[in-house]
Amino acid sequence: MQFTAQTSSNGVLERSFTLGDITGVLFSPESGSVEGAPLLLSGHSGGMHKRAPGLVASAQHVVTSKGYTVAAIDAPGHGDRPRNARDQQWVDALHAARAAGESMDPIITDYNISLAERAVPEWQATIDALQALPEIGAGAPIGYGGTTLGVAIGLMLTIAEPRITAAVFGPVLAYQALIDAAPQLTLPVEFTIAWDDEEIGRERGLELFDAVGSTDKALHIYPGRHQRMATFMADNHARFFEKHLGRIAEPAI
Amino acid sequence: MQFTAQTSSNGVLERSFTLGDITGVLFSPESGSVEGAPLLLSGHSGGMHKRAPGLVASAQHVVTSKGYTVAAIDAPGHGDRPRNARDQQWVDALHAARAAGESMDPIITDYNISLAERAVPEWQATIDALQALPEIGAGAPIGYGGTTLGVAIGLMLTIAEPRITAAVFGPVLAYQALIDAAPQLTLPVEFTIAWDDEEIGRERGLELFDAVGSTDKALHIYPGRHQRMATFMADNHARFFEKHLGRIAEPAI
Numbered sequence: 243m244q245f246t247a248q249t250s251s252n253g254v255l256e257r258s259f260t261l262g263d264i265t266g267v268l269f270s271p272e273s274g275s276v277e278g279a280p281l282l283l284s285g286h287s288g289g290m291h292k293r294a295p296g297l298v299a300s301a302q303h304v305v306t307s308k309g310y311t312v313a314a315i316d317a318p319g320h321g322d323r324p325r326n327a328r329d330q331q332w333v334d335a336l337h338a339a340r341a342a343g344e345s346m347d348p349i350i351t352d353y354n355i356s357l358a359e360r361a362v363p364e365w366q367a368t369i370d371a372l373q374a375l376p377e378i379g380a381g382a383p384i385g386y387g388g389t390t391l392g393v394a395i396g397l398m399l400t401i402a403e404p405r406i407t408a409a410v411f412g413p414v415l416a417y418q419a420l421i422d423a424a425p426q427l428t429l430p431v432e433f434t435i436a437w438d439d440e441e442i443g444r445e446r447g448l449e450l451f452d453a454v455g456s457t458d459k460a461l462h463i464y465p466g467r468h469q470r471m472a473t474f475m476a477d478n479h480a481r482f483f484e485k486h487l488g489r490i491a492e493p494a495i
Numbered sequence: 496m497q498f499t500a501q502t503s504s505n506g507v508l509e510r511s512f513t514l515g516d517i518t519g520v521l522f523s524p525e526s527g528s529v530e531g532a533p534l535l536l537s538g539h540s541g542g543m544h545k546r547a548p549g550l551v552a553s554a555q556h557v558v559t560s561k562g563y564t565v566a567a568i569d570a571p572g573h574g575d576r577p578r579n580a581r582d583q584q585w586v587d588a589l590h591a592a593r594a595a596g597e598s599m600d601p602i603i604t605d606y607n608i609s610l611a612e613r614a615v616p617e618w619q620a621t622i623d624a625l626q627a628l629p630e631i632g633a634g635a636p637i638g639y640g641g642t643t644l645g646v647a648i649g650l651m652l653t654i655a656e657p658r659i660t661a662a663v664f665g666p667v668l669a670y671q672a673l674i675d676a677a678p679q680l681t682l683p684v685e686f687t688i689a690w691d692d693e694e695i696g697r698e699r700g701l702e703l704f705d706a707v708g709s710t711d712k713a714l715h716i717y718p719g720r721h722q723r724m725a726t727f728m729a730d731n732h733a734r735f736f737e738k739h740l741g742r743i744a745e746p747a748i
Contacts, residue, residue: 464712
């Protein structure tokens with residue numbers, strides 16, 4: 243893991259990093275992380291990147307109010323990472339379907355399944371590298387939060403990765419592969435549905451929640467569309483993480 | 496409004512009262528209420544009463560942590576109030592249906608509709624009397640919280656009563672009359688569904704939430720049955736009331 247740039251403002255240190263092909267960013271308290279502070283992995287939405295505005299705002303909030311460290315990486319072909327020819331075909335097909343007023347669901351499904359297959363081992367390598375940093379270490383509790391593509395990736399990641407012990411999943415197109423995998427999800431988890439989202443249907447979101455294996459699960463439903471929900475880590479979700487991952491009583495800022 | 500008895504423990508003063516035929520209880524800070532402190536009306540479940548254990552625990556929490564005043568009254572024929580012959584027939588029918596393994600829904604529907612018709616003006620008279628107390632006054636923000644029967648009554652009450660400005664509704668058998676009335680509900684409101692409750696179906700709960708007219712509405716879904724949800728005012732619901740009704744920064748205890 244190579245740190246390539248850093249800035250800081252309002253008490254938050256923001257460090258860009260690379261890990262092989264992966265590009266990422268780490269948010270931490272400017273004055274230094276407290277040993278054992280929880281680590282939150284943040285998965286951006288489809289078409290967005292590691293510095294999506296809602297993601298950054300949520301990360302800053304969690305760092306300053308709870309003393310957490312937050313890591314985000316670009317999904318394959320997103321943000322600072324070059325897009326390969328196959329991914330470009332999917333993106334072109336998405337634009338064409340939207341322009342034609344046709345459903346994007348089949349394309350999103352195939353594209354997200356492919357992205358998740360590639361992103362899960364990337365997140366796992368990122369966790370390895372983060373745990374090797376002295377300021378994080380192997381003892382920090384790890385949570386995951388994401389929306390849309392960040393759920394498609396995060397759901398498979400949290401099933402594969404026992405080091406993650408709590409997750410918050412925002413609105414997502416709940417295709418069948420996610421519903422089929424959901425019974426294997428057994429960590430404490432919160433879901434959100436945007437009730438009036440035409441692109442992401444309600445019913446499959448309910449079906450996904452129903453299929454989740456966790457006994458400690460909750461679903462929060464709000465009116466509106468999923469774009470309104472970008473601050474998924476704020477407020478009640480931050481409290482959820484605090485309950486399951488703990489907090490640093492006195493953030494070091 | 497006549498106060499008939501009072502006790503206090505752990506910083507909470509608990510005063511029994513009567514108002515005509517109505518029997519009720521008022522929970523307030525032992526050291527005295529702060530002027531303008533929010534007033535929370537608490538509606539008990541079907542078959543329960545104004546001192547149901549979950550209701551009392553929630554009331555004590557809100558009084559001590561937020562400085563609120565909490566009022567609860569017995570529904571007609573519940574708690575300290577005599578049950579009339581017609582209500583007794585409904586209760587007998589409920590017991591018979593349960594013993595026979597038959598659906599109680601049609602009986603609960605008729606019984607709750609009748610109870611709500613009678614309880615709404617009782618709650619309105621109670622609000623009048625509470626606002627006439629110098630320690631509450633006309634300026635205190637008013638919220639309502641309830642489960643099952645407390646929702647059946649509270650939903651009609653909050654539609655009829657503009658003095659109530661925020662409501663939290665726990666699990667309820669969402670019969671058609673409630674769904675038909677829901678578009679008239681326009682205050683900030685939170686609902687809860689117990690996802691695995693065979694007696695209270697999921698689908699009609701979702702339909703009820705969908706029909707609610709409020710733009711500021713949320714639905715929280717948890718696994719399990721509705722009996723687990725008695726502490727509906729705790730945690731996130733207490734925060735909801737704090738957002739909409741305010742809080743007393745320094746509870747006077």
